[in-house]
Amino acid sequence: MVLVVLILAAIAAVAYYFYGSKLLPGSSKSSTSSATAKATPTPTPAASNNLDSSLQSLDTSLGDLGTNLTDVDSVLNDKEGSLSE
Amino acid sequence: MKRRILARTMLAALLFAAIPISAVDGVAATTPAPSSLSAQAQTTRLHNLQTRGTAEIDRRVSNLNSALAKLGASTKLKTADKSALTQQVQTEVASLTALENKLVADTDLATARTDVQSIVTDYRVYVLMLPKVRLVASTDRFDVVEDKLATLNDTLQTKVNAAKSAGKDVTALQSSLDDMKAKTADATSKTSTLVAQLLALQPTDYNANHAVLLTYRTSLTAALADVKAARDDAKSVIDGLK
Numbered sequence: 120m121v122l123v124v125l126i127l128a129a130i131a132a133v134a135y136y137f138y139g140s141k142l143l144p145g146s147s148k149s150s151t152s153s154a155t156a157k158a159t160p161t162p163t164p165a166a167s168n169n170l171d172s173s174l175q176s177l178d179t180s181l182g183d184l185g186t187n188l189t190d191v192d193s194v195l196n197d198k199e200g201s202l203s204e
Numbered sequence: 205m206k207r208r209i210l211a212r213t214m215l216a217a218l219l220f221a222a223i224p225i226s227a228v229d230g231v232a233a234t235t236p237a238p239s240s241l242s243a244q245a246q247t248t249r250l251h252n253l254q255t256r257g258t259a260e261i262d263r264r265v266s267n268l269n270s271a272l273a274k275l276g277a278s279t280k281l282k283t284a285d286k287s288a289l290t291q292q293v294q295t296e297v298a299s300l301t302a303l304e305n306k307l308v309a310d311t312d313l314a315t316a317r318t319d320v321q322s323i324v325t326d327y328r329v330y331v332l333m334l335p336k337v338r339l340v341a342s343t344d345r346f347d348v349v350e351d352k353l354a355t356l357n358d359t360l361q362t363k364v365n366a367a368k369s370a371g372k373d374v375t376a377l378q379s380s381l382d383d384m385k386a387k388t389a390d391a392t393s394k395t396s397t398l399v400a401q402l403l404a405l406q407p408t409d410y411n412a413n414h415a416v417l418l419t420y421r422t423s424l425t426a427a428l429a430d431v432k433a434a435r436d437d438a439k440s441v442i443d444g445l446k
Contacts, residue, residue: 166363170442173359177352177435183280184345184431188424191338195417200267200330203260 250313257320261304264329268297271337282344288403289337296327328407335417339424340402346395346427353388353434357381360441367445377444384437391430394423 194200241249275281275290303319310316327333360381368374398420409416 167442167446170356170359170363170445173352173356174435174439174442177349177356177438180345180349180352181431181435184342184349184428187338187342187345188428191335191342191421191424194335194338195421197330197334200334203263204324204328204331 246313250310250316253313253316253320254307254310257307257316257323258304260320260323261300261307264323264327265297265300267334268293268300268329271334272297275337278341280345280348281341282347282399285340285344285399285403289340292403293333293337296329296333300327300329325411326407328410331414332405332407332410332417336402336405339417339420340399342424343395343398343402346391346424346431349431350388350392350395353384353391353431353438356438357385357388360384360438360445363445364441377441380437380440380444384434384441387430387434387437391427391434394427394430398423 272290272293275286275293278286281289300323303322307316307319310319364374364377364381367377402420405416
C-alpha cells in the first residue's frame with residue numbers, strides 16, 4: 120500500500136516537473152500567445168524606421184563625400200607642392 | 205697763362221677719371237660664359253644640381269608612396285579605379301627612381317640640368333598626379349551617393365503610390381519625388397564620365413593647360429549641389445509620409 124502511494128507520488132512529481140518546466144506540449148497557453156504577439160510586426164513604425172535609416176545612410180555617405188572634396192581642395196591648393204612645380 | 209694751365213690740368217684730370225669706366229666694361233666683356241667655366245666650377249655646379257635634384261625626387265617618391273599606401277587601404281574606391289591609379293602611381297615611382305640614378309651618374313652640366321627640369325615637367329606629381337588620385341576617389345563616392353538616392357527614390361515611389369491608393373493627396377510628395385529623381389540624374393550625368401577622363405590625364409595635358417583639373421573640380425561642385433538637393437527632396441517626402 121505504502122509502495123503504491125510512493126509510486127503514485129513519484130509519477131505525480133515527474134508529471135509536475137515536466138508540466139512546470141513547459142516541456143510538455145500545450146503546457147503554457149499564456150507563453151504561446153505571448154510569443155505570437157511578439158512575432159506580429161508593427162508595419163508603420165518599422166517602415167518609417169527603414170526610411171529614416173536609409174536617409175541616415177545617405178547622410179553618412181554625403182558627409183564622407185564632403186570630407187573627400189575638402190581633401191581634394193587641400194591637395195589642389197598645396198602651396199609647397201605647387202611652388203616646386 | 206695761369207688760366208690756360210688750370211684748364212689743361214682740369215681736362216687731363218677728367219680724361220684720367222674716365223679710364224676706369226672703360227676698363228670695367230672691358231672686364232665685363234671678358235667674363236667667361238657658363239660653358240667656359242673652370243672645371244672646378246663646373247664640378248661644383250653639377251654636384252649642387254645633383255644634390256637638389258635627388259632631394260626633389262626623394263620628396264616626390266615619398267609622397268607618392270604615401271598615396272600608394274592610402275590607395276591600398278581604401279575600401280571606397282572601385283576595384284578597377286584603385287587598380288588603374290595604383291599602376292599609374294607605381295609607374296611614376298619607378299620612373300623617378302630611374303631618373304634619380306641617371307642624375308647621380310650624370311657627368312656634364314647640361315644633361316644634369318635637363319634631368320632636373322624633367323623632375324617637374326615629365327611627372328607633375330604635385331599639381332596633377334596626387335590631385336588626380338583624390339578626384340577619382342571623390343568621383344567614386346559620388347557613385348555611392350547616387351546609387352543610394354536611386355534606391356531610396358524607388359522605395360519612396362512605392363510608398364507614395366500606396367498612400368495615393370489609400371486616398372491621400374500626394375501631389376506635393378510626387379512633385380518632390382520627381383525633383384529628387386531629376387536632380388539625381390543631373391548629378392549622374394556630371395560625374396559618370398569623369399573617372400575615365402581623369403585617369404587618361406598625362407603631365408603633357410597639365411603642361412598645355414595649367415587649369416586642366418579645375419574643370420573637373422567645378423563639375424564635382426555642381427554635382428554636389430544636385431545630390432544635396434535630391435537628399436532634401438527625399439527628406440521632405442519621408443516627413444510627408446509620416
